[in-house]
Amino acid sequence: MRSDFPAVPTVLVLDAAPSEPAPRLGSLTGRARILHASGVADLRDQLPSADVLLVWDIFSDAVREAWPAADGDARPRWVHTASAGVDRLMFPELIDSDTQLTNARGVFDQPIAEYVAALVLAMGKDLPRTLALQAERTWRHRESQRIAGTRACVVGSGPIGQAIVKQLKALGITTALVGRRPRTGIHGPADLDRLLARADWVVCAAPLTDDTRGMFDARRFGVMQPAARFINVGRGALVVESDLVAALEKRWIAGAALDVFEHEPLAPDSPLWTTPGLIVSPHMSGDTVGWRDELGRQFLELYGRWESGRTLMNVVDKKRGYVPGN
Amino acid sequence: MRSDFPAVPTVLVLDAAPSEPAPRLGSLTGRARILHASGVADLRDQLPSADVLLVWDIFSDAVREAWPAADGDARPRWVHTASAGVDRLMFPELIDSDTQLTNARGVFDQPIAEYVAALVLAMGKDLPRTLALQAERTWRHRESQRIAGTRACVVGSGPIGQAIVKQLKALGITTALVGRRPRTGIHGPADLDRLLARADWVVCAAPLTDDTRGMFDARRFGVMQPAARFINVGRGALVVESDLVAALEKRWIAGAALDVFEHEPLAPDSPLWTTPGLIVSPHMSGDTVGWRDELGRQFLELYGRWESGRTLMNVVDKKRGYVPGN
Numbered sequence: 001m002r003s004d005f006p007a008v009p010t011v012l013v014l015d016a017a018p019s020e021p022a023p024r025l026g027s028l029t030g031r032a033r034i035l036h037a038s039g040v041a042d043l044r045d046q047l048p049s050a051d052v053l054l055v056w057d058i059f060s061d062a063v064r065e066a067w068p069a070a071d072g073d074a075r076p077r078w079v080h081t082a083s084a085g086v087d088r089l090m091f092p093e094l095i096d097s098d099t100q101l102t103n104a105r106g107v108f109d110q111p112i113a114e115y116v117a118a119l120v121l122a123m124g125k126d127l128p129r130t131l132a133l134q135a136e137r138t139w140r141h142r143e144s145q146r147i148a149g150t151r152a153c154v155v156g157s158g159p160i161g162q163a164i165v166k167q168l169k170a171l172g173i174t175t176a177l178v179g180r181r182p183r184t185g186i187h188g189p190a191d192l193d194r195l196l197a198r199a200d201w202v203v204c205a206a207p208l209t210d211d212t213r214g215m216f217d218a219r220r221f222g223v224m225q226p227a228a229r230f231i232n233v234g235r236g237a238l239v240v241e242s243d244l245v246a247a248l249e250k251r252w253i254a255g256a257a258l259d260v261f262e263h264e265p266l267a268p269d270s271p272l273w274t275t276p277g278l279i280v281s282p283h284m285s286g287d288t289v290g291w292r293d294e295l296g297r298q299f300l301e302l303y304g305r306w307e308s309g310r311t312l313m314n315v316v317d318k319k320r321g322y323v324p325g326n
Numbered sequence: 327m328r329s330d331f332p333a334v335p336t337v338l339v340l341d342a343a344p345s346e347p348a349p350r351l352g353s354l355t356g357r358a359r360i361l362h363a364s365g366v367a368d369l370r371d372q373l374p375s376a377d378v379l380l381v382w383d384i385f386s387d388a389v390r391e392a393w394p395a396a397d398g399d400a401r402p403r404w405v406h407t408a409s410a411g412v413d414r415l416m417f418p419e420l421i422d423s424d425t426q427l428t429n430a431r432g433v434f435d436q437p438i439a440e441y442v443a444a445l446v447l448a449m450g451k452d453l454p455r456t457l458a459l460q461a462e463r464t465w466r467h468r469e470s471q472r473i474a475g476t477r478a479c480v481v482g483s484g485p486i487g488q489a490i491v492k493q494l495k496a497l498g499i500t501t502a503l504v505g506r507r508p509r510t511g512i513h514g515p516a517d518l519d520r521l522l523a524r525a526d527w528v529v530c531a532a533p534l535t536d537d538t539r540g541m542f543d544a545r546r547f548g549v550m551q552p553a554a555r556f557i558n559v560g561r562g563a564l565v566v567e568s569d570l571v572a573a574l575e576k577r578w579i580a581g582a583a584l585d586v587f588e589h590e591p592l593a594p595d596s597p598l599w600t601t602p603g604l605i606v607s608p609h610m611s612g613d614t615v616g617w618r619d620e621l622g623r624q625f626l627e628l629y630g631r632w633e634s635g636r637t638l639m640n641v642v643d644k645k646r647g648y649v650p651g652n
Contacts, residue, residue, distance in 0.1 A: 110498075114473045117497070118447035125444040130607045131454055137599045139591035139608045146614040147440045170496035171443070265465035273463045280460045288472040 008032050009307065012050035012076070014043055016057035023056070023296025031307060040065045048074040052306070054299055058083035059264060064091045075099055078306055082295045084108050084160060084286070085235055086316050087208040094318070101316040102302055105323050107294050108286030109163035112205070112233050115285035117167045119257045120201055121147060123229050128279065148172025153199035155215075156206035156234055157186045158325060164203055164233075173201070179325075180211070196223045201231065208235035209321040216240065221247035229255040233285045236261035245275045259285040334358050335633065338376035338402070340369055342383035349382075349622025357633060366391045374400040378632070380625055384409035385590060390417045401425055404632055408621040410434050410486060410612070411561055412642050413534040420644070427642040428628055431485060431649050433620050434612030438531070438559050439489035441611035443497060445583045446527055447473060449555050454605065474498025479525035481541075482532035482560055483512045484651060490529055490559075499527070506537070506646075522549045527557065534561035535647040542566065547573035555581040559611045562587035571601045579603075585611040 010033045013022045025034050035050065037043040043066040047053070053076040055063060063079070070076075080102045081089060089101060122128065124145040133140050152168050154161050157179025165175045176195045182188030187195060196202055202224060206212045216230070217240040224230070230253055232239050241262055247253050257279035258272065264283055266272060272280055305312055317324050337358045339348045351360050361376065363369040369392040373379070379402040381389060389405070396402075406428045407415060415427060448454065450471040459466050478494050480487050483505025491501045502521045508514030513521060522528055528550060532538045542556070543566040550556070556579055558565050567588055573579050583605035584598065590609055592598060598606055631638055643650050 110474055111470075111472060114447065114497070115451055115470075118444075118451040118453060121440065121444035122448050122453055125441055127444060127448055127453070128457055130610075131457055131605065133608075134599055134606045137594045137596075141608045141610050141613070143613050143615045143617065144437075144441070144610060146437060146616075148436060167497075171440070171493075268463045270463075273460055279457065281456045282459075282465045282467045284456075284467050284470060287467070287469050289469045290472075291469065 009051035011052045013054045014057050044069040050076045053079045055081040102314040105314040109159045111288040112286045113163035113167035116164050150200040152201040153195040154203045161205040193223050204232040204234045206234045207322040214240050218243040224253050228253045231257045233259045248277050335377035337378045339380045340383050370395040376402045379405045381407040428640040431640040435485045435489035437614040438612045439493035442490050443493045476526040478527035479521040480529045487531040519549050530558040530560045532560045533648040540566050544569040550579050554579045557583045559585045574603045
């Protein structure tokens with residue numbers, strides 16, 4: 001304990017915007033002292049007094065910027081981020097520290113899988129064009145695509161990728177899952193290009209690491225079929241965005257949907273908004289009604305384990321940059 | 327036979343627009359004389375010489391108008407319509423005749439089920455709004471709906487309704503199927519209002535008969551939850567369209583999607599195009615790439631049975647207005 005009173009751990013919450021209020025931690029009354037920080041300066045001031053840091057503002061770089069202010073013993077022993085991706089926290093001072101890092105693994109799996117299914121079906125059934133024709137009061141019958149029997153390649157073999165595979169299989173789609181290393185039911189990177197060349201749907205749900213950054217580039221879009229559609233629900237920087245724009249403009253692939261971007265929110269003057277055949281959505285794939293409550297419940301569950309000295313779940317392998325699977 | 331030469335049955339095809347060419351019937355060479363008719367006058371002239379009528383122009387009332395021209399023995403012995411719905415052929419002179427009527431049962435089941443899944447997911451994930459915001463280059467994060475665990479009521483227990491149920495179940499949706507009479511796994515009409523009141527998704531895939539015409543009216547929309555969405559892939563006249571417009575404007579229900587309309591194509595000045603929360607599509611739910619080939623293959627299979635005197639499949643019960651199930 002860093003203060004004599006109260007003799008409970010201090011939980012510091014890195015708050016997000018008022019529109020995204022922090023979770024209700026009332027059940028920690030008597031079990032933790034709850035502090036809140038907004039922005040880098042505030043975080044820097046309070047970080048040395050925190051035993052636990054809850055990163056609620058998951059789009060902020062404040063942790064990276066404030067971390068050096070707390071040295072050695074004055075660093076939180078545990079950092080939890082209310083996100084699946086941990087790439088913003090993968091800076092050397094945290095990686096090399098003794099601090100445990102956990103993430104929100106599990107909360108987003110089914111919602112993101114449903115979102116991917118929505119995109120696949122919308123693109124296969126030509127729904128964006130239907131809505132555009134409706135706006136013009138134009139009746140134009142078209143044939144659309146049969147979904148059952150098509151092929152998907154899902155890149156990223158964590159729980160989100162696995163939930164996507166399960167959901168797409170339920171639609172009768174033949175799926176292949178690609179992970180960092182081959183194992184039962186999961187292809188390794190060596191199979192990727194061959195699988196991309198056969199896929200009607202390429203879905204990216206990989207973590208952002210040094211190995212995966214920019215993996216979807218001109219070469220990989222060139223490998224895909226002209227009828228293929230590409231969907232990214234992982235991290236924006238997995239895709240070389242200018243290469244995707246070029247691939248769509250040159251009709252190397254038939255369509256794409258991005259829910260994540262290298263820079264978020266996407267700038268109003270980004271060419272992505274108007275790239276033909278591209279659906280742009282505002283990083284919402286995992287965020288179903290009640291998701292913040294779910295994230296709060298998950299933190300409380302982890303806190304219960306942490307305070308009693310039990311092993312935490314969802315512990316990030318900081319060298320790899322994600323929570324390792326079984 | 328009505329002509330001495332050739333001594334094979336005459337198949338008359340009621341052609342559709344040139345954009346929808348009749349199926350290739352080349353494999354009937356030597357087994358049938360193929361004639362083509364366009365429009366009522368042409369059909370009236372040729373009908374008396376036809377043993378079999380293939381209704382390819384499924385949106386035409388020409389059969390109803392031309393039928394009286396052929397009396398008694400001069401009527402086709404078999405009429406096949408390349409559609410699931412048979413309501414346009416349910417006129418007294420055909421119902422009361424000895425002519426067998428068959429339909430395209432089976433061809434549209436899986437495509438329509440996928441189309442319904444596409445609409446459910448698009449509405450649940452707020453995709454139309456995402457596309458509208460994209461057109462404005464506006465980044466606006468929203469929470470969307472978790473699909474698994476929601477409830478659907480599917481009205482129409484034929485193969486299309488059953489395929490819809492199967493597809494929605496694969497998305498984790500709890501489903502109830504309502505048919506003309508209660509039987510194992512299928513609710514009867516007496517349960518309908520109770521099921522509508524609990525449903526997040528109401529899907530109409532019923533045939534159009536005297537019993538079902540206008541069944542979705544102000545009273546039924548009033549029974550539904552404010553969060554409910556209504557989808558019609560059956561026949562337009564199952565819905566009182568002005569009542570649906572009012573229900574959406576008054577927010578009795580949260581949204582709707584119509585793929586079929588009382589009058590098709592939908593007139594440019596129809597209020598449906600701009601009704602808030604309504605997705606309008608041009609009767610395309612069952613029409614996936616290759617569907618016309620599939621319809622052609624189905625007719626050829628039926629013809630093989632017919633010419634050898636075997637029992638036909640897909641025979642419509644003309645008193646009921648649909649192909650009875652098991």
